[in-house]
Structure formats: structure tokens, C-alpha cells
Amino acid sequence: MTQTSPPGWHPDPGHTGIGPLHERWWDGDRWTDHRRVPPHVVRRRRLRIGLGITAGAVVLAALGGGLFLLSDHSGDPRREAATAPSAPPSGAPGGEGRERGGRGESGAPERGLPPVEDGYATDLLSGISLPVPDGWQGQSSVGGAAVTTGEYDCPGNASGQCVRGGVFSRAATLLKLDTTTAKATATRDISTNAEESYGAKTYGGITSHEELKSGTVTVADRQGYLVRWKVVTKNGTDGYVQSLAFPSPRSENVMVVVRFGFDIGSQAPALSVMDDITKGIKTASGTGAGPGAIA
Structure with missing residues (x-):
């Protein structure tokens, strides 16, 4: 630090x-x-994402940009067990993330945490906020942020719910990426992002991909790098995936990864929304301002 x-x-x-x-x-x-x-390991947080899904019915699986939802079965061996964290020092955050519906809800901040801004989902560890487009759902937490829209049954997983658009942030260390540059991080992450968003678990596997874009990008006043693919799946919808990496506004030594996954189809978000979200990523409130701009 x-x-x-x-x-x-x-x-x-x-x-x-x-x-x-x-x-x-x-x-x-x-x-x-x-x-x-970390809180996201201590528990599989129950979320309310979209219409018709109750908070107790699903849990979020961190599968990159194309987030998908798993049924919450009691005693499921896939649910990881972890010991409770030790008590934090006086004045330290307690580690509980906050769930946000719609485009963000205003409210009193928890002690020791910066406020979550209306219209944004905030990744408190990385120090960034993701814009939540109209009609999307946003979630803020200590360990990451997510914005999603358009749930439906996963073609390759009858017990899961896929989303037509998802954006998901994490510190690179939490994704076990030990790279030191934005370009190396994004380039290494894109294949993992594609597999976890549109791979065998949800769409029967990826049969081919095409790189649509790669290059430098300024995000939250930091120099970053993005890689964007179009992927063709074996079952169901094809998709766009993007891995974006840049140093945290809080520390040059902390690399942030933002994964995107958009279906391709009439009910899916337009590809231009991916650019809009990329441009709108900014430093979290209380750490200085600086929306991103595609180079």
C-alpha cells in the first residue's frame, strides 16, 4: 500500500x-x-435481480460478465463453507456489502463505508463505481460490483438463470490474476471470461470466437486496456464478451478487472451499451472523480 x-x-x-x-x-x-x-467467500449472498425472482430463491455465481444464477438448494455441496471473520478494529467496516435494486437507491451509508451513489453500483475494495443503465439492476459490495439485465433459463443448465447482459468487477488478485500490466491482465482474462460467461456450464461450450476490438482505454483517470470478443456457442445465444483492466484509483498497485457479457439478439442490450458502461465507470464517491473515456 x-x-x-x-x-x-x-x-x-x-x-x-x-x-x-x-x-x-x-x-x-x-x-x-x-x-x-472476504464477504463474497463467507457467504453466497442472496440477491434480488430482476422481476419475478425472490431474494431467497437464488444465489449469485461469479461467472464473469455473463453472470448466471443458481438455485439455492440447502446442503448443496457446491456451496463453500468458511469461518466467520474476526471482529474488525474500531471504526473499520464490518464487511457487509449492500444490495441495490434498479438504478441504485439512496440511503444512509454504513459506518466506515463511503455512500453508494444513486445510479451506480460500487466496488468498495477497488474504489470504482459502475453506471447502472435504465432498467438494469445494480449490486454494490466490499468485494465487487455487478449490473445485470434480462433473466432467462440457461440453455445448458436447467437449474440456472442466465442474463442477457452482465457487467462484473473484481480486484485482479481475487480472480487469481498475478499480472502487473493492464494489457497483460485483460489479454489473459478474456478467455476465462468467455468460458465462464458462455461456456459449457451454460451454453454447451464455445465453438469459435472472433476478436472485435483491443487497445488502450482511459477509465477513472487511469490508463487501462480492453479486449472484446464475439463468441459462437454450441447451444442457444451467441454473445459479446469484454475484459477490461486498469489500475485502481486508490492504488496503482491494485489492478481492477471488469468483465462484460452481452447476448446477441433482439432482446439483448445493444453493443453500444457496452461502450456506454465502459465510458461511465468512475472513481467511487469520496476518492475523487473521473469518468472513463474510450481512447
């Missing part, structure tokens, strides 16, 4: 790569001894 980095929970710099990545409390000057399991 740098001397200018604000206090908060961040990936533990002492992580050896064995076992789950823990977060450690940075008090603004030094690393303390307080550690915790």
Missing part, C-alpha cells in the same frame, strides 16, 4: 497462494494484524 491509500480492507499482501485469499486491515499508515475472509 502507499502512504496515500485510505484505511480499509485490502487483499493481504502476505498471502502465499495456499488457501483462500484473506483481506487485511490497512489503517492508513501500516498493515495491522486484523484479517478476515
